[in-house]
Amino acid sequence: MSTGLTTHVLDISQGRPAKAVRIELYRLQEGRAELLRAEVTNADGRLQGPMLSGEDFAAGTYELVFHVGDYFRETGVHLSDPPFLDQVPIRFGVAAADSHYHVPLLIAPWGYNTYRGS
Template identity: 70%
Template structure:
Protein backbone atom coordinates (compact mmCIF):
# COMPACT_ATOMS: atom_id res chain seq x y z
CA UNK A 1 0.00 0.00 0.00
CA UNK A 2 1.27 3.49 -0.77
CA UNK A 3 1.93 5.92 2.03
CA UNK A 4 -0.84 8.36 2.86
CA UNK A 5 -4.11 8.82 4.74
CA UNK A 6 -7.17 6.64 4.15
CA UNK A 7 -10.38 5.93 6.04
CA UNK A 8 -13.53 3.89 5.92
CA UNK A 9 -16.86 4.10 7.75
CA UNK A 10 -18.88 1.22 9.16
CA UNK A 11 -22.45 1.73 10.35
CA UNK A 12 -22.54 -0.51 13.41
CA UNK A 13 -26.28 0.12 13.89
CA UNK A 14 -27.00 -1.71 10.63
CA UNK A 15 -23.89 -3.89 10.46
CA UNK A 16 -22.97 -2.53 7.00
CA UNK A 17 -20.52 -0.17 5.34
CA UNK A 18 -21.76 3.43 5.41
CA UNK A 19 -22.34 4.66 1.84
CA UNK A 20 -22.43 8.36 0.91
CA UNK A 21 -20.74 9.75 4.03
CA UNK A 22 -19.13 13.08 3.19
CA UNK A 23 -15.61 13.32 4.68
CA UNK A 24 -13.24 16.29 4.74
CA UNK A 25 -9.54 16.23 5.62
CA UNK A 26 -7.89 19.29 7.16
CA UNK A 27 -4.31 20.09 8.14
CA UNK A 28 -4.14 21.95 11.46
CA UNK A 29 -1.24 24.38 11.72
CA UNK A 30 -0.74 27.48 13.86
CA UNK A 31 -4.33 27.23 15.09
CA UNK A 32 -5.75 27.29 11.56
CA UNK A 33 -7.50 24.57 9.55
CA UNK A 34 -6.63 24.12 5.89
CA UNK A 35 -8.94 21.94 3.80
CA UNK A 36 -6.79 19.44 1.90
CA UNK A 37 -9.35 17.13 0.33
CA UNK A 38 -12.85 15.74 0.63
CA UNK A 39 -15.02 13.02 -0.80
CA UNK A 40 -17.88 10.64 -0.13
CA UNK A 41 -17.75 6.96 0.71
CA UNK A 42 -18.71 4.32 -1.83
CA UNK A 43 -20.85 1.20 -1.30
CA UNK A 44 -17.95 -0.41 0.59
CA UNK A 45 -17.80 2.52 3.05
CA UNK A 46 -14.48 3.65 1.56
CA UNK A 47 -13.28 6.52 -0.56
CA UNK A 48 -12.12 5.62 -4.05
CA UNK A 49 -8.58 6.75 -3.21
CA UNK A 50 -6.47 8.16 -0.40
CA UNK A 51 -7.41 11.53 1.07
CA UNK A 52 -3.75 12.49 1.05
CA UNK A 53 -0.61 11.01 -0.50
CA UNK A 54 2.48 12.08 -2.41
CA UNK A 55 4.25 15.37 -1.73
CA UNK A 56 1.45 16.73 0.46
CA UNK A 57 1.84 13.83 2.91
CA UNK A 58 3.92 15.26 5.72
CA UNK A 59 4.25 15.09 9.49
CA UNK A 60 1.77 17.22 11.39
CA UNK A 61 -1.68 17.42 12.90
CA UNK A 62 -4.70 16.50 10.77
CA UNK A 63 -8.44 16.35 11.27
CA UNK A 64 -11.02 14.22 9.52
CA UNK A 65 -14.60 15.50 9.69
CA UNK A 66 -17.28 12.88 9.05
CA UNK A 67 -20.75 14.24 8.20
CA UNK A 68 -22.61 11.54 10.07
CA UNK A 69 -25.88 13.36 10.71
CA UNK A 70 -26.46 13.78 6.98
CA UNK A 71 -25.66 10.11 6.45
CA UNK A 72 -28.18 8.86 9.02
CA UNK A 73 -30.86 11.29 7.81
CA UNK A 74 -30.25 9.92 4.29
CA UNK A 75 -30.89 6.36 5.49
CA UNK A 76 -34.28 7.38 6.84
CA UNK A 77 -33.36 7.23 10.52
CA UNK A 78 -35.25 9.85 12.49
CA UNK A 79 -32.81 11.99 14.43
CA UNK A 80 -33.63 14.68 16.99
CA UNK A 81 -32.77 18.27 16.10
CA UNK A 82 -30.08 18.93 16.80
CA UNK A 83 -28.75 15.42 16.27
CA UNK A 84 -26.61 13.96 19.04
CA UNK A 85 -23.88 13.32 16.43
CA UNK A 86 -23.86 15.54 13.37
CA UNK A 87 -20.27 16.15 12.34
CA UNK A 88 -17.70 13.87 13.97
CA UNK A 89 -14.17 15.35 14.05
CA UNK A 90 -11.20 13.05 14.54
CA UNK A 91 -7.96 14.93 15.16
CA UNK A 92 -4.73 12.92 14.96
CA UNK A 93 -1.02 13.40 14.51
CA UNK A 94 1.33 11.95 11.93
CA UNK A 95 4.89 11.62 13.11
CA UNK A 96 6.27 9.15 10.56
CA UNK A 97 5.70 9.78 6.86
CA UNK A 98 7.32 6.51 5.82
CA UNK A 99 4.20 4.56 6.88
CA UNK A 100 0.53 4.56 5.94
CA UNK A 101 -2.16 5.95 8.27
CA UNK A 102 -5.65 4.43 8.09
CA UNK A 103 -8.24 6.05 10.37
CA UNK A 104 -11.55 4.14 10.31
CA UNK A 105 -14.79 5.23 11.95
CA UNK A 106 -17.34 2.85 13.48
CA UNK A 107 -20.56 4.79 13.98
CA UNK A 108 -24.16 4.64 15.19
CA UNK A 109 -26.56 7.54 15.78
CA UNK A 110 -25.56 7.67 19.47
CA UNK A 111 -21.85 6.86 19.47
CA UNK A 112 -18.66 6.21 17.55
CA UNK A 113 -15.22 4.65 17.84
CA UNK A 114 -12.01 5.17 15.90
CA UNK A 115 -8.52 3.70 15.91
CA UNK A 116 -5.35 3.58 13.88
CA UNK A 117 -5.95 0.81 11.39
CA UNK A 118 -3.71 -0.83 8.86
Protein backbone atom coordinates in the same frame (compact mmCIF):
# COMPACT_ATOMS: atom_id res chain seq x y z
CA MET B 1 2.24 -1.09 2.33
CA SER B 2 2.07 2.29 0.66
CA THR B 3 2.37 5.54 2.55
CA GLY B 4 -0.44 8.01 3.02
CA LEU B 5 -3.80 8.43 4.72
CA THR B 6 -6.86 6.26 4.15
CA THR B 7 -10.20 5.88 5.90
CA HIS B 8 -13.48 4.00 5.72
CA VAL B 9 -16.83 4.18 7.53
CA LEU B 10 -18.93 1.30 8.85
CA ASP B 11 -22.48 1.73 10.16
CA ILE B 12 -22.51 -0.68 13.09
CA SER B 13 -26.16 0.09 13.89
CA GLN B 14 -27.21 -1.40 10.55
CA GLY B 15 -24.31 -3.82 10.06
CA ARG B 16 -23.11 -2.46 6.73
CA PRO B 17 -20.67 -0.04 5.11
CA ALA B 18 -21.77 3.59 5.30
CA LYS B 19 -22.38 4.77 1.73
CA ALA B 20 -22.39 8.49 0.81
CA VAL B 21 -20.76 9.90 3.95
CA ARG B 22 -19.09 13.24 3.26
CA ILE B 23 -15.57 13.43 4.71
CA GLU B 24 -13.42 16.54 4.89
CA LEU B 25 -9.68 16.51 5.59
CA TYR B 26 -7.98 19.48 7.23
CA ARG B 27 -4.34 20.23 8.02
CA LEU B 28 -4.01 22.14 11.30
CA GLN B 29 -1.19 24.66 11.63
CA GLU B 30 -0.67 27.69 13.83
CA GLY B 31 -4.27 27.68 15.05
CA ARG B 32 -5.73 27.49 11.53
CA ALA B 33 -7.47 24.69 9.67
CA GLU B 34 -6.75 24.35 5.95
CA LEU B 35 -9.22 22.23 3.98
CA LEU B 36 -7.16 19.83 1.87
CA ARG B 37 -9.84 17.59 0.42
CA ALA B 38 -13.51 16.62 0.61
CA GLU B 39 -14.76 13.22 -0.57
CA VAL B 40 -17.82 10.96 -0.29
CA THR B 41 -17.68 7.26 0.58
CA ASN B 42 -18.68 4.66 -2.01
CA ALA B 43 -20.99 1.64 -1.55
CA ASP B 44 -18.22 -0.13 0.38
CA GLY B 45 -17.86 2.77 2.84
CA ARG B 46 -14.48 3.62 1.34
CA LEU B 47 -12.98 6.26 -0.93
CA GLN B 48 -11.65 5.59 -4.41
CA GLY B 49 -8.12 6.27 -3.20
CA PRO B 50 -6.16 7.70 -0.30
CA MET B 51 -7.25 10.99 1.27
CA LEU B 52 -3.63 12.09 1.14
CA SER B 53 -0.50 10.53 -0.35
CA GLY B 54 2.84 11.24 -1.96
CA GLU B 55 4.49 14.60 -1.37
CA ASP B 56 1.22 16.00 0.03
CA PHE B 57 1.43 13.59 2.97
CA ALA B 58 3.63 15.21 5.60
CA ALA B 59 4.16 15.02 9.33
CA GLY B 60 1.77 17.24 11.26
CA THR B 61 -1.67 17.48 12.81
CA TYR B 62 -4.75 16.64 10.76
CA GLU B 63 -8.48 16.44 11.28
CA LEU B 64 -11.03 14.31 9.48
CA VAL B 65 -14.63 15.53 9.75
CA PHE B 66 -17.29 12.91 9.04
CA HIS B 67 -20.79 14.23 8.28
CA VAL B 68 -22.71 11.40 9.93
CA GLY B 69 -25.92 13.34 10.67
CA ASP B 70 -26.56 13.79 6.95
CA TYR B 71 -25.83 10.10 6.38
CA PHE B 72 -28.29 8.93 9.04
CA ARG B 73 -31.02 11.30 7.78
CA GLU B 74 -30.54 9.97 4.24
CA THR B 75 -30.86 6.36 5.42
CA GLY B 76 -34.16 7.12 7.18
CA VAL B 77 -32.92 7.05 10.77
CA HIS B 78 -35.02 9.27 13.03
CA LEU B 79 -32.70 11.76 14.72
CA SER B 80 -33.37 14.30 17.43
CA ASP B 81 -33.18 17.98 16.54
CA PRO B 82 -30.35 18.75 16.83
CA PRO B 83 -28.96 15.24 16.37
CA PHE B 84 -26.75 13.81 19.10
CA LEU B 85 -24.01 13.29 16.49
CA ASP B 86 -23.98 15.51 13.43
CA GLN B 87 -20.32 15.92 12.51
CA VAL B 88 -17.63 13.69 14.00
CA PRO B 89 -14.18 15.32 14.04
CA ILE B 90 -11.15 13.10 14.54
CA ARG B 91 -7.95 15.00 15.21
CA PHE B 92 -4.73 13.00 14.95
CA GLY B 93 -1.02 13.43 14.48
CA VAL B 94 1.20 12.04 11.75
CA ALA B 95 4.70 11.56 13.11
CA ALA B 96 6.13 9.50 10.25
CA ALA B 97 5.16 10.56 6.74
CA ASP B 98 6.88 7.45 5.37
CA SER B 99 4.19 5.27 7.02
CA HIS B 100 0.61 4.37 6.26
CA TYR B 101 -2.12 5.84 8.47
CA HIS B 102 -5.60 4.32 8.29
CA VAL B 103 -8.29 6.04 10.36
CA PRO B 104 -11.56 4.08 10.19
CA LEU B 105 -14.81 5.25 11.76
CA LEU B 106 -17.47 2.94 13.21
CA ILE B 107 -20.74 4.83 13.64
CA ALA B 108 -24.20 4.56 15.16
CA PRO B 109 -26.68 7.40 15.79
CA TRP B 110 -25.60 7.58 19.45
CA GLY B 111 -21.88 6.82 19.35
CA TYR B 112 -18.73 6.17 17.37
CA ASN B 113 -15.35 4.50 17.62
CA THR B 114 -12.06 4.98 15.81
CA TYR B 115 -8.51 3.65 15.94
CA ARG B 116 -5.33 3.61 13.90
CA GLY B 117 -5.84 0.70 11.56
CA SER B 118 -3.60 -0.96 9.03
